[in-house]
Amino acid sequence: MIELETVAHGxxxxxxxxxxxxxxxxGSFHFLTGPSGAGKTTLLRLCYGELVPARGSIRFFGQERRxxxxxxxxxxxxxxxxxxxxxxxxxxxxxxxxxxxxxxAGERPVPDQDxxxxxxxxxxxxxxxxxxxxxxxxxxxxxxxxxxxxxxxAVLLADEPTGNLDWEMSVRLLSLLIELNRMGTAVxxxxxxxxxxxxxxxxVSARVxxxxxxxxxxxxxxx
Amino acid sequence: MSARDPRRDPRALRVVPPAGQxxxxxxxxxxxxxxxxxxxxxxxxxxxxxAARWGEALSRTATVRISAxxxxxxxxxxxxxxxxxxxxxxxxxxxxxxxxxxxxxxPWFGPDLPLDLLALPRxxxxxxxxxxxxxxxxxxxxxxxxxxxxxxxxxxxxxxxVEAAARLRALAALSMALIGGATAAMVTLAASASLAANAQVxxxxxxxxxxxxxxxxxxxxxxxxRALIGAAFGTAAGMGxxxxxxxxxxxxxxxxxxxxxxxxxxxxxxxxxxxxxVAWAATRAAAFRVLRxxx
Ligand SMILES: Nc1ncnc2c1ncn2[C@@H]1O[C@H](COP(=O)(O)OP(=O)(O)O)[C@@H](O)[C@H]1O
Ligand SMILES: [Mg+2]
Numbered sequence: 186m187i188e189l190e191t192v193a194h195g196x197x198x199x200x201x202x203x204x205x206x207x208x209x210x211x212g213s214f215h216f217l218t219g220p221s222g223a224g225k226t227t228l229l230r231l232c233y234g235e236l237v238p239a240r241g242s243i244r245f246f247g248q249e250r251r252x253x254x255x256x257x258x259x260x261x262x263x264x265x266x267x268x269x270x271x272x273x274x275x276x277x278x279x280x281x282x283x284x285x286x287x288x289x290a291g292e293r294p295v296p297d298q299d300x301x302x303x304x305x306x307x308x309x310x311x312x313x314x315x316x317x318x319x320x321x322x323x324x325x326x327x328x329x330x331x332x333x334x335x336x337x338x339a340v341l342l343a344d345e346p347t348g349n350l351d352w353e354m355s356v357r358l359l360s361l362l363i364e365l366n367r368m369g370t371a372v373x374x375x376x377x378x379x380x381x382x383x384x385x386x387x388x389v390s391a392r393v394x395x396x397x398x399x400x401x402x403x404x405x406x407x408x
Numbered sequence: 409m410s411a412r413d414p415r416r417d418p419r420a421l422r423v424v425p426p427a428g429q430x431x432x433x434x435x436x437x438x439x440x441x442x443x444x445x446x447x448x449x450x451x452x453x454x455x456x457x458x459a460a461r462w463g464e465a466l467s468r469t470a471t472v473r474i475s476a477x478x479x480x481x482x483x484x485x486x487x488x489x490x491x492x493x494x495x496x497x498x499x500x501x502x503x504x505x506x507x508x509x510x511x512x513x514x515p516w517f518g519p520d521l522p523l524d525l526l527a528l529p530r531x532x533x534x535x536x537x538x539x540x541x542x543x544x545x546x547x548x549x550x551x552x553x554x555x556x557x558x559x560x561x562x563x564x565x566x567x568x569x570v571e572a573a574a575r576l577r578a579l580a581a582l583s584m585a586l587i588g589g590a591t592a593a594m595v596t597l598a599a600s601a602s603l604a605a606n607a608q609v610x611x612x613x614x615x616x617x618x619x620x621x622x623x624x625x626x627x628x629x630x631x632x633x634r635a636l637i638g639a640a641f642g643t644a645a646g647m648g649x650x651x652x653x654x655x656x657x658x659x660x661x662x663x664x665x666x667x668x669x670x671x672x673x674x675x676x677x678x679x680x681x682x683x684x685x686v687a688w689a690a691t692r693a694a695a696f697r698v699l700r701x702x703x
């Protein structure tokens with residue numbers, strides 16, 4: 186679905202990583218780890234097309250990134266759900282409208298009942314009309330997850346989705362992601378929380394990737 | 409499950425927060441520009457009408473002025489009339505009676521002018537046939553047969569007058585073009601300000617998969633609507649002002665002609681839709697220019 190081939194990227198001439206080859210196939214589950222500043226967020230931004238790789242190629246659903254026009258990229262993004270580290274809400278819209286935003290922006294019908302069910306699924310049924318800035322970090326992150334899955338995306342990318350959550354909530358949110366994965370969604374979670382990965386591993390056959398020494402490596406049994 | 413038509417979803421319009429300043433600015437600009445445009449339009453119509461009136465009325469008639477000693481006056485008048493009668497292209501010739509001459513002079517000298525004491529030249533009004541006469545030839549024949557007669561065929565002062573009217577009309581058209589250009593520039597500025605203020609919103613919309621035309625539409629719709637409403641008010645005000653112009657009467661010249669007559673009142677109704685089209689194009693161009701810089 187999303188394929189990276191010998192991709193290299195960095196900022197201001199300094200390369201963060203190079204020779205990254207990665208395939209997010211149907212129903213796959215990946216963790217992406219690495220120290221802060223290693224380039225996890227950067228790799229994710231490449232995966233939803235916000236960045237264009239300095240070298241190498243990226244394919245979305247079989248199509249080269251550079252061959253997709255602006256509309257093509259938009260349509261590809263409608264099939265990729267993203268939980269951004271900083272949530273990226275529209276602060277003037279209610280939480281409910283923010284969750285429905287990918288449908289509205291994608292000019293698709295908004296099934297109101299589905300939006301309400303999803304809000305309940307992440308435990309935010311009481312906050313439908315709240316404005317994002319009035320919510321706690323954890324609530325915002327759960328809403329961000331709801332927004333990421335509202336379109337039933339083929340791929341879900343999550344950047345530190347449990348960064349603001351307590352342990353209990355983190356585990357719950359992760360089980361939501363596992364549930365999605367069982368229904369066929371490819372999942373990639375960037376996190377530096379190794380405990381979370383250890384807890385999840387028995388429930389799902391996840392591959393753990395790590396950015397280290399400017400390369401993407403498959404982490405082994407040391408976890 | 410209640411699914412609405414996504415294109416009619418009111419939420420699609422709310423994705424961009426309601427703007428403060430740029431909204432008022434656009435309304436005001438559109439209103440003021442429409443007001444000015446109505447006057448430029450009225451000026452253009454008036455100049456058009458004046459040019460037509462002068463061109464027609466003045467070219468149809470000419471005057472022969474006879475200045476001669478009182479003893480020769482009747483004789484020379486008869487000769488002039490005979491010459492005119494035999495000139496091809498002259499439809500009719502008529503001696504203007506003394507009382508009529510008095511009426512012509514009254515506005516300047518008052519009603520009590522002792523006409524009989526003045527050595528007034530006699531005036532013969534010549535009405536031209538459609539094919540026109542050869543004024544050069546007529547002038548030569550008059551000089552030979554009635555030395556006191558001078559042909560005044562108005563062309564001397566008719567041409568600059570008609571030219572001035574045409575120039576006025578061109579200036580009015582130029583004014584309208586400038587108003588259109590200025591409106592486009594100012595709407596572009598207001599739209600650009602709004603787009604810049606909403607950079608974060610645009611970025612998020614792109615991230616969640618919005619196509620450029622969806623994002624552009626949210627801005628274009630607003631600015632087009634504002635321009636339409638502002639211009640509607642401006643046009644109404646301009647038309648009202650023209651209606652309320654005091655009637656300067658026949659002697660008002662250009663002033664009495666400034667305004668619309670009959671179906672001409674339909675012309676200014678085109679101003680608001682035109683303003684909307686200008687705003688639509690300007691905002692669309694500005695939006696797509698900004699969007700090119702967003703992945
Ligand atoms: N837009 C940017 N411009 C310049 N440098 C950046 C930019 N974004 C990130 N970086 C730098 O790239 C490095 C990797 O950042 P990031 O991908 O966010 O790492 P991680 O998510 O693993 O913490 C950091 O050193 C960061 O300062
Ligand atoms: Mg990061």
